[in-house]
Amino acid sequence: MSNFAATPADAGTDVQFPTSNVDVPLPWLAQVWKQSISQRAARFGLAWISVVAFCAIFAPLLANSFPIAIKMNGRWSSPFLHQLTATDVTLPILTLLCGILCFVRRIGFLSKIYTMLIATVIVGSLAFIFIRPPNTPRETYRLLERAGRLQSVVRTPIPYTFDDRLYDQFSADHPHPWAPSHDHWMGTEKFGADITSQMIYACRIAMAIGFISTGISVLIGIVFGGLMGYFVGIVDLLGMRVIEIVGAIPTIYLLLIFVAAFPDYRSIYLIMAIIGLTSWTGDARFVRAEFLKLRNQEFVHAAIAAGLPLRSVLFKHLLPNALAPLLVSASFGIAGAILSESTLSFLGLGIPVGDASWGALLNEAVSAGGGFIWWLATYPGLAIFLTVLSYNFIGEAVRDALDPKLRERS
């Protein structure tokens, strides 16, 4: 496109997005989304995130120490099914539901989201109450196979669960970590777990951390910023001080302080909450600024003059307009949350030891003795990098789609 502003032909044909559109913002959002996805980088990002999501949802089908099917004593059975955890069951069910909802036309977008939320709660709690897999040693079926007790076995592509520490293959003269080999494509870590499997299961943490902590931070940001922009005055003043206080400390220090407060009670949910609680200031600032800007615009005055309460104007009509920019910030936010989790895990302060996380794997790459374990540095690092890059790509693409002037320039 020409960058020459004086060309008269340019004036009429530039795509102009409405910056403040009181009516139905969803077609506009859809348009922005379509435009973003048309970029190659964004498509790459989406593709990689799909891969990660696939791994997260179908992890037990991809890497499992328990065979999908065995024939023992002449009878077929599936140890795999018995060993599924609550998460293993919940995720595919919800994915299926999500897929079905996407094709249902009659329900509105918001109702779909509510349905998903309710379904998540119900399926999740049911699964966590009723599904309790027996704590069978991971090597059981390998030992059985070696002993010749199984007539036939159907295994998953990677025959190791992430916490399978290969106790049956322990040998003192060949200690872990093992370098990548035919059996272990990405090698093993220091306790003997298969890294390919750990990488696959770690996708769950990456996805969950990304979405849940960003969800928390965006929610806090909207509520906090919205209240400040709505009430102004003293609320705004106090709110800005709070934002300043939280914003003045570098995020990682803030994270560490929160983590330090819970030295012995770390869990993945706590980490999510902490990351969410420490990264909302940007969104709050944005929503506040948007509200303050829009409050003074004529169409808002007009709406208020027409009898609409300010509250309804701001939250029902203006907030949806701020959603698209929030999408950009959320996309970068997810990237940031994944980075934060990896950093915490890398520092040994993240998820509990034993859970699979890319950051924790990376942490083991440089052992205390100074040895460098390249496969522990390369694969998890690459995974974090690609995931962060993907979300950044998507964020950039959405931002460019929102700001045509910016797109012209680049």
Next chain:
Amino acid sequence: MPDPLLQISDLNVAFETARGLIRPVRDVSLSIYPGQTVAVVGESGCGKSVTAMSILRLLPSPPSKVLSGSIMFAGRDLVTVPENQMQKIRGKEIAMIFQEPMTSLNPVYSIGDQIAEAVVLHQHVGSREGLRIAEQSLRDVGIADAHRRLREYPHEMSGGMRQRIMIAMALSCKPKLLIADEPTTALDVTIQAQILELLRKVQQQTGMSIMLITHDLGVVAENADVVAVMYASRIVETATVEELFDRPQHPYTQGLFRSIPKFGVTSKRLETIPGTVPNPTKFPPGCKFHTRCDRLNGDPLCSTVEPLLREVSPGHWASCHHAEHFAESPVTVPQLQHKREDYIPLATEVQA
């Protein structure tokens, strides 16, 4: 008559864009004599600014490109002269002032620095002497307290003040030609009059030529000696200002005159020219004005053959197939016979 100071011959400028070749300037020829003010009039997008910018080669290239033609200035062709010589012409022999005084000055340097920059560059003086000359030229454009102003920044000044500073900057090296690209468009009416008054005064003192680009016929009437009317990238009519105002030949020019209020005439609604300026990516075939023209509607000649400039009377050129026909017609012309003074804008009264 002496040789022209600037002679543009058959200039063609194009922009290469993703949507194809745009030709904002087509076959433009124009002469400016020493001491003369030539006004180029037209609607926005007609190519008048591009013509002016191509004289100083200020158009970004790419996408712009001079396809053909020459711009002769003091024996050199500005289209082909090497860049380093062009830099010696810019600011020193031909200066330019722009439409947007608010953004045309660099916000981070003081006024003095910005004026002295050109002085130091072209007159090979030290920075102290440069500042002194800058101060003098600020006084020349009627800025009180020039010494203090030198140290001020553009954001501390009003639009009219900034345009004065632009003029001071342009005049600081005593150029032979000043190109004023809509110098008053962005200003208040009273300030407009002051700025034009200033330009006239400076021209009388220095004898420089001015190429005045505007869409305001009132400005033309007051300031110009010769007028060129541009429409759809071409000059459609050119004549001395008296001739043009008394006997406009091209239907577009006539339309322009009908669409401005006349002093002392409190008649019905103002007339407008129907339709819009054609998009340069898809000009209509034939005469570019025929879709909006009220003469001889439906003449197949107009919609197929583009008319060339023809001399309808000595020194008066127009590009209309039916120019002479209407020039002699008593029906169209008499109502347009007004004195120049009728077009003087109200502002001068305010000022007086």
Next chain:
Amino acid sequence: MLNYIIRRLLLMIPTIIGITLLVFLVMAMSPGGLTAGIRGQEGNMRPDQRKKIEEYYKKRYGLDQPLYRQYLRWLNHVLPFGAKEAGEGFPRKWPVGLKSPDLGESLMRHRPVIDVVAEALPVTILLNLITVPVIYAISITAGIYAARRRGNSFDVAWGTTSLALWSIPTMWAGVMFLGLFANRDVINIFPASGLHDTLAEQMRFLPSWPGGVFARGWLLDFAWHLTLPIICLTYGGFAFMSKLMRASVLENLSADFARTARAKGLTDRAVLFRHVLSNSVLPLITVAAGILPGLLGGSLIVESIFSINGMGRLMIDAIFQKDRELVMSEAFVIGIVSLVSLLVADLCYAAADPRVTYE
């Protein structure tokens, strides 16, 4: 201007108090409360002994008092004025006046926190003082170069590379550098840890050749140790900033004032370096406020990877050792450092842009 600075410094006080209050509350909220840290340390002791020691520590650090008193006590410590000698049973004694601020005593190191911080803070500040100019130098150069040759191979390659660089996690870069360039088994050209050689104290300042043998000297040794950490700290910043710079240069190249400058007869170079550049760095100074906290955070990771004893490493140690006093003081000091650097960024902006005045 001086008024403005004083006002900003005064405004910092409530923010700092807010920061410490926030940190204090977070610590107090933790399961087991503030005493948890102490409880952990005495491993194998008889229950009655342990109880006694706990009592002692509780009394000594005022942990048996209500929360607000504990906080006030801590605040009294760090302020340069207030109740003197308040350590014993604050607030019973009341000789109020000026005193030397005290960050308390590290629960684990049994040293005054202020000494520990005094060792670590200069290291972190030094790292960042080197990082910021490097980031700006690279991003301004690359941004100008890319904008001038817009659309050519350098521009495209740099655009893609910077997006990629921006997404590389600092810890991955650090681990890879350490593993590839400071490794006996791969390429061993950089030191793996620290800021100085163990023998650095005995080196001359500048490189020398005593007896024909090259001795790198203190300065070169320092630079050599700094190379990898500085690369890790800078790449993300300049990747982000050079994109910004490029956009800004492109915008200003087509700005009206650039056209005015060209019309004056300036060469393209002069237009670029005198007029466009001065305007294009303005957004870079604005975002400095945004990247400075990030830099401080980045140096935490880098310090941890390259075993540099700065504030970041101190923080991580403090958390592992559950040293509450150290964590609090650490947050306090980092808060001050961030706020001061934000103020400096704002002042730089005012100096660079005459339109901005702080009156």
